[in-house]
Amino acid sequence: MDDKNLPECLTVAGRPMHLRLTGLVPVLTRRILGSFVDTIPIYRQLPEEELSGDITRVVESSLHLVARVLRERRGPLPEELSALVASAARRAEEGIPLEAVITAYHLGVQQAWDALVEPAERDDLADVLSANRLLLLFLGTAVEAICASYLAERQSMLSQEQYARDRVTSVLLRGESVVGPAADAGIRLAARYLVLSLALGTHPDEHQKGPGGPIASRRKLRRIRGALEEFAGSSAGEGLEEGTVLSVLDAGGGIVLVPLAEGGGTPWEWATTTRLTDALSRAAGVAVTAAAELAAPEKVKDAAGLTRQVLEVVRAFERPPGLYRLPDVTLEYQLTRPGAGRDALAALLSPLDGHPELLHTLETHLAHRLDRRGTATALHVHPNTVDYRVRRIAHLTGLHPSDPLDTQRLAAAVAARRLGG
Template identity: 45%
Template sequence: MTGDKTGTTHDLRIGGRPLAPLLRARAPRLSQRVLERLLSELPTYTELPREAVAGDVADIVQHSVRLFADVLERRRPAADAALARQRESAAQRAEEGVPLDAIITAYHLGVAMIAEELTADARPGDVADILELQRHLLRTQRQLTSAVSAAYLETRQLIDSQEDGGRHALMAALLAGEPVGDRSGRRGVLRPADWYVTLALFLAPHPDETDHGRAPGAAIAARRKIRRVRVVLDRYAGQPVMTDLDATGGTALVPVPAPPPWDELRGLVAACAKAAGAPITAAAATADPADPAAVPSAVSQNTDIVELLLRTGRPPGLYRLADVLLEYQLSRPGEARDRLALLLAPLDHKPVLLTTLETYLREDLDRTATATSLHVHPNTVAYRIRRITELTGLSPHRPTDLHHLHAALLARRCGP
């Protein structure tokens, strides 16, 4: 009777042949077949440099086949030290950006091909040896999966920590208006992009965040929302984007080779909103990092624009300064803004009249449309407009007064 221990009475055999010598003899040919399957079934491996596939990948495939032969010969688990080459290879794949699932799939494919190779000539009397073979293969596969995953994740954690540190330092320097040079990162240095699209984003809550009865669930939903937005930005840039985002939004610096068309940026923000599952209000401007003041100036202006958009009730979407010139100017502190706001001071304690005026102007002085919006009779609208004129001295039917009324409302909305 065979077993998973020393002192067994005979070598593992299938079809009358001992498995360990058979696997060693067939290792070169079998390894080549495994490599061909990897390249045909796992596209990630076709993206590696040819020398990497012909060198390290081919070597580790054959080394792993021979490891299984050693396990079958000793009929005991592989020693931890025997997995060192696989750990080193996993760390190298992590540096090359090969996904972990592709690496694990490659090992599973290799184990399946070893099993097929060794059981091809099985006979009815080989059942016990086949079962022991399966136990050895599955146990060694678990060992490899654990060792390879640990080495891969450790390397990725180190890489991500170094790269995130470099990006954080670069972003901090750009936002502070400091001259930026090369910053340390995974590939030696992180160089400033030729241009940056500076984005200020306001992220509305995702529906899952509004479940006040499940605070931990709301926090998870917020993190998922942020992560999905980052994925869209990274995909657009073709590299990790520098971001400082929380559940309500923040700042993103998107590296670009040249200022992109505005419609392209509008599409980018729309894609972010779709991925987030929540409306996004944003402002954008393109900045040249060669000018240390360009990025912080653009970020500050974008932030002001987004705050202005939210105060004035603009719909979600992407805006630039040209879209809100009048509102932006009126939002700047000064005597002119204060005096404009005072024009409507007589309506401070008459919210019905103020709402009627806002609606009347929004409806382009259409009394019927205003009445419909306010759910009142058109004659009521006419009466209220007369009262507004009596109190303020301004009539929306006089062109000069109309401009003043528009500006006064904006000054009130844009002010502190």
């Protein structure tokens, strides 16, 4: 802006404020850098080269910009903030917390303000108040710009990190060599993994219409991931290894790979996995059903396939939420394997195909462990109606739910029909 078009200068003790501030830049820069080191712990850990180089230049640039703001009595223009914006991106790349960056700007403005108004007299009050508004305008505009730059850089970095994690997870689940992708992603492979197949219940908030439902789903997943990371870190030394937890999850569940320590011949304590399952359920606020297995990296594919099948069996037999392994459902698992045996089991219920109320009654009766009153309550019918339908089921299928052997065959037949589609 041409000098003749500039507004009247703001003054302090008879001297234009922008000239006073410009003259103080060398002294103020040293003072501000000192306040960074004294007040912000992470700045004490920065290399001297960075403090005396990049950060010093940004402080000097900011002070000169504040002087221009005072001289022209206006807020900073976007193009004038380019040095600050670029610096914020570099701090994000270096991993310096955003709150530390923002604190640094507040400290710098505070130091500049104190030095600027130190010689102020009573007659300077109006100009001092105007200068105060301008510095607040500078600070607000600058913080907004640096936050946007910092967060954009972090988002870009997180996207790259997540892509690298997803690639390693995908390679592990395909059973391919993972050494190269893990090295590229900076992920140290564990000697073995706890492979978890998860089924997540639906949070009540997910039923909301509009954007509320999807937001609730994302919040649930974020809590699940946070609980996984926290548990892996806090349980190091109990068999878990502090490292990268890999996952492929959506609102309904998915696969999680938790890094484990070497083992050294010590059996894995499955109670630890039970605690993890409980922790995930508490964090998400929903029921969590998990199937688990241990596997070396090259065996993750097979373990993931097995845990998915175990989880299918658990859900088909309507087992309660919690942790399951193959030994917990060995009989059910074997009965429901694809083939002639499963088809024959499913065919036992073919006589009920034209009677959906009977099939539903059978499923509900089995789920309630043959409790006629519990079944009646669930179906909203009289217990005598349950008795009548049970007799009809026995008549049509030749299998009576009150007979222990027939009960096993009926339960297996129900699961076979479900797993067979």
